[in-house]
Amino acid sequence: MTTDNDSLFETLRQWKAAGKSAALATVVSTWGSSPRPEGSHLVVDAEGHFVGSVSGGCIEGAVIDAASQVMASGKPQMLEFGVSDEQAWEVGLACGGRVQVFVEPVE
Amino acid sequence: MKNAIVDRIAVAQRERQPLVLVTRLADGAQCLIDAASTEGELSLSAEQAAEAGSLLITGRSAKLGGADGLFARSYIPAPRLLIVGAVHIAQALSQIAAAAGFEVIVIDPRGAFASPERFPGVRLSDEWPDEALARLGLDAATALVALSHDPKLDDPALELALPSKVFYIGALGSRRTHEKRLERLRAAGLAELVGRIHSPIGLDLGGRSPAEIAVSILAELIQVRYRGERGATGAVAST
Numbered sequence: 001m002t003t004d005n006d007s008l009f010e011t012l013r014q015w016k017a018a019g020k021s022a023a024l025a026t027v028v029s030t031w032g033s034s035p036r037p038e039g040s041h042l043v044v045d046a047e048g049h050f051v052g053s054v055s056g057g058c059i060e061g062a063v064i065d066a067a068s069q070v071m072a073s074g075k076p077q078m079l080e081f082g083v084s085d086e087q088a089w090e091v092g093l094a095c096g097g098r099v100q101v102f103v104e105p106v107e
Numbered sequence: 108m109k110n111a112i113v114d115r116i117a118v119a120q121r122e123r124q125p126l127v128l129v130t131r132l133a134d135g136a137q138c139l140i141d142a143a144s145t146e147g148e149l150s151l152s153a154e155q156a157a158e159a160g161s162l163l164i165t166g167r168s169a170k171l172g173g174a175d176g177l178f179a180r181s182y183i184p185a186p187r188l189l190i191v192g193a194v195h196i197a198q199a200l201s202q203i204a205a206a207a208g209f210e211v212i213v214i215d216p217r218g219a220f221a222s223p224e225r226f227p228g229v230r231l232s233d234e235w236p237d238e239a240l241a242r243l244g245l246d247a248a249t250a251l252v253a254l255s256h257d258p259k260l261d262d263p264a265l266e267l268a269l270p271s272k273v274f275y276i277g278a279l280g281s282r283r284t285h286e287k288r289l290e291r292l293r294a295a296g297l298a299e300l301v302g303r304i305h306s307p308i309g310l311d312l313g314g315r316s317p318a319e320i321a322v323s324i325l326a327e328l329i330q331v332r333y334r335g336e337r338g339a340t341g342a343v344a345s346t
Contacts, residue, residue: 009113010117010121016113026180104130104135
């Protein structure tokens with residue numbers, strides 16, 4: 001059961017009502033000891049404000065960067081982070097897990 | 108994700124209606140499934156729709172079978188905690204349970220207890236518990252905690268909760284108080300159900316202050332929610 005993301009859509013709604021750009025990131029696959037389960041959400045606005053989480057804090061920065069590209073292009077992106085991935089080491093997902101995060105524009 | 112889908116999910120969450128969102132990961136096309144219908148630009152096979160529909164009940168989120176790269180995210184209602192008795196322990200419990208994701212409602216017809224000053228930001232009901240519970244409904248995502256120490260308030264709430272689908276029932280009180288309560292509930296025809304009541308309430312963490320007892324109660328709620336009654340350790344807290 002995932003019920004801790006419930007106010008995120010209210011936040012998204014308020015951002016959109018205020019005319020802001022926004023993107024939604026969702027954990028769609030996990031392997032090993034990733035800290036947040038499938039379905040976990042992070043919402044990001046154009047200024048980089050964010051609510052929610054897709055990890056214990058290690059990949060949020062990279063997801064927020066991708067979110068700004070997604071807002072600019074209007075096209076979704078699939079991100080993958082894991083210990084076998086050089087970039088994942090750089091962003092610090094050192095917990096031994098792997099996660100796949102889908103980032104989509106809200107429009 | 109379209110703005111209309113954001114709105115639908117936000118409204119469904121406010122109204123405690125379960126929903127499943129299915130996303131095609133290749134291009135972001137989506138549809139929403141509820142108990143009655145499927146809507147959106149993404150169309151699903153009968154098998155995919157059935158698989159996604161089953162998540163309305165389990166609340167799980169996962170990729171769907173088949174090679175289409177579909178991810179189903181379910182949104183089920185937040186667990187709800189109804190607290191009868193706007194007492195000191197309720198002040199602490201309402202805050203920490205909300206932080207743990209529960210939708211909290213404190214019920215007490217005594218205005219001096221259930222005041223916004225004592226419960227800032229908490230949803231309060233000044234109805235009698237039986238009226239409030241009848242209005243709010245007692246579903247399987249709801250827990251009921253009776254803390255008032257007053258049989259006039261606690262008993263009617265327990266009488267409604269015992270035959271309902273609520274996932275947890277707890278009542279504050281000493282062993283002696285609870286024995287008397289059980290006698291009254293048995294006399295009311297609920298003898299076979301009284302075993303559902305957690306009393307002494309809460310996991311036995313040894314704490315005695317209102318906030319510590321609130322932690323014990325919340326810990327027990329979480330344990331029963333995820334492990335079920337059989338997985339609960341059964342424990343002793345204070346009065």
